[in-house]
Amino acid sequence: MPLSFEFTARKLVYGGEALGHYQGRVVLVPRALPGERLEVEEALTAKGVIHARPLRILEAAPERVEPPCPYFGRCGGCQYQHLRPELQSAAKRETLRETLRRIGHIGTATWDAEIPVHAAHPWNYRNQAQLKVALQPDGKVRLGFFEAESHRLVPIDACLILSPRLNAILADVRGADWSKRLAGVAPFSEIELLADDRDEEVSITLRGSFDRARAFDDQGWSGLAEECLRLLPGVTSVAIERGRAFRVFGKPALSYAVGDFRYQVSHGSFFQVSRFLLPELVTAATSGGVDAAPANRDALALDLFAGVGLFTLPLARGFGQVIAVESNPRSAADLAANAQAHG
Ligand SMILES: C[S@@+](CC[C@H](N)C(=O)[O-])C[C@H]1O[C@@H](n2cnc3c(N)ncnc32)[C@H](O)[C@@H]1O
Numbered sequence: 001m002p003l004s005f006e007f008t009a010r011k012l013v014y015g016g017e018a019l020g021h022y023q024g025r026v027v028l029v030p031r032a033l034p035g036e037r038l039e040v041e042e043a044l045t046a047k048g049v050i051h052a053r054p055l056r057i058l059e060a061a062p063e064r065v066e067p068p069c070p071y072f073g074r075c076g077g078c079q080y081q082h083l084r085p086e087l088q089s090a091a092k093r094e095t096l097r098e099t100l101r102r103i104g105h106i107g108t109a110t111w112d113a114e115i116p117v118h119a120a121h122p123w124n125y126r127n128q129a130q131l132k133v134a135l136q137p138d139g140k141v142r143l144g145f146f147e148a149e150s151h152r153l154v155p156i157d158a159c160l161i162l163s164p165r166l167n168a169i170l171a172d173v174r175g176a177d178w179s180k181r182l183a184g185v186a187p188f189s190e191i192e193l194l195a196d197d198r199d200e201e202v203s204i205t206l207r208g209s210f211d212r213a214r215a216f217d218d219q220g221w222s223g224l225a226e227e228c229l230r231l232l233p234g235v236t237s238v239a240i241e242r243g244r245a246f247r248v249f250g251k252p253a254l255s256y257a258v259g260d261f262r263y264q265v266s267h268g269s270f271f272q273v274s275r276f277l278l279p280e281l282v283t284a285a286t287s288g289g290v291d292a293a294p295a296n297r298d299a300l301a302l303d304l305f306a307g308v309g310l311f312t313l314p315l316a317r318g319f320g321q322v323i324a325v326e327s328n329p330r331s332a333a334d335l336a337a338n339a340q341a342h343g
Helices: 085-102 164-173 176-184 219-231 278-286 312-318 329-341
Strands: 004-008 018-022 025-029 037-046 049-059 128-135 141-146 153-155 188-195 202-208 235-242 245-250 253-258 261-266 300-304 321-325
Touching: 004 018, 004 049, 025 037, 128 164, 128 176, 141 176, 164 176, 164 188, 164 202, 176 219, 202 219, 202 253, 219 235, 219 245, 235 253, 253 278, 261 312, 261 329, 278 312, 300 312, 312 321, 312 329
Parallel strands: 025 049, 202 235, 300 321
Antiparallel strands: 004 037, 018 025, 037 049, 128 141, 128 188, 141 153, 188 202, 235 245, 253 261
């Protein structure tokens, strides 16, 4: 029988769990807040750390709210919905400060600057999603996200943090027609969606565990890609991904505008997820260097881990030379194209 015990949450740690102690051992509990007392049950002990699940709240923190999403707690996507939105950013700031101290050995003695918090509307903010797809024994397809640290699917109707366009596509794909289409090309595992800055155009990447004997241009898959283009609202580019290869239908890539710049984002390239905060993120990351222009005209900027060049292009305005380093060949190709397009 699993061990159950009373737990007092001391602080939040990276990943959103609350840390406390039981009989001298570290305990981590999801969906608990600092100061709260809970009855918890041991789920797993690894490397001496007890991972426990909450059974009952004995004393709730005043910061606790009812999570608005009905899937919260089962779906692995969100970790903080039980905390008032305006306090979530502050909690993450403390986690960052602690990570800098613990892993980077950067304590307040060496660096005591304020860590500014940039927050935006807490819902519908994601421009991308990786929907998991599971074929049921009855031949129907279920769509959703995985439970935390598991490959068990939580079927979902709608997601509060996805953009309206992505929720509209999710609503369509959940329908019986699409279930049949997706089941037709099983084994199918994932649909990745990326919406542009206006939440109008969407690129879709289809993934499955392909049978090596089947051709990459298998009729079923290409038919499905064509149907996504034809039937799903706003979808302008669809790729079938197999290993490192992509077969693309429709437009070759998505075009995403941030501030004065427009970025080509191909299937398989990294792009930031937070649609409302993107312009602020770019300004925060590149200001200093860019604002100091023209003093930096002789200076060199390094954009390491550059992706498609989100920071590279604004940095090029302020610095005489920018060296951007990116290891993913698809992102690197976008980066080169984006740099060229902006002169
Ligand atoms: C989190 S993304 C950030 C990209 C970009 N700075 C942005 O904000 O859009 C990190 C990028 O680093 C790249 N990357 C990962 N390991 C790398 C390495 N060892 N050398 C160069 N690039 C790497 C990844 O392919 C990815 O595009």
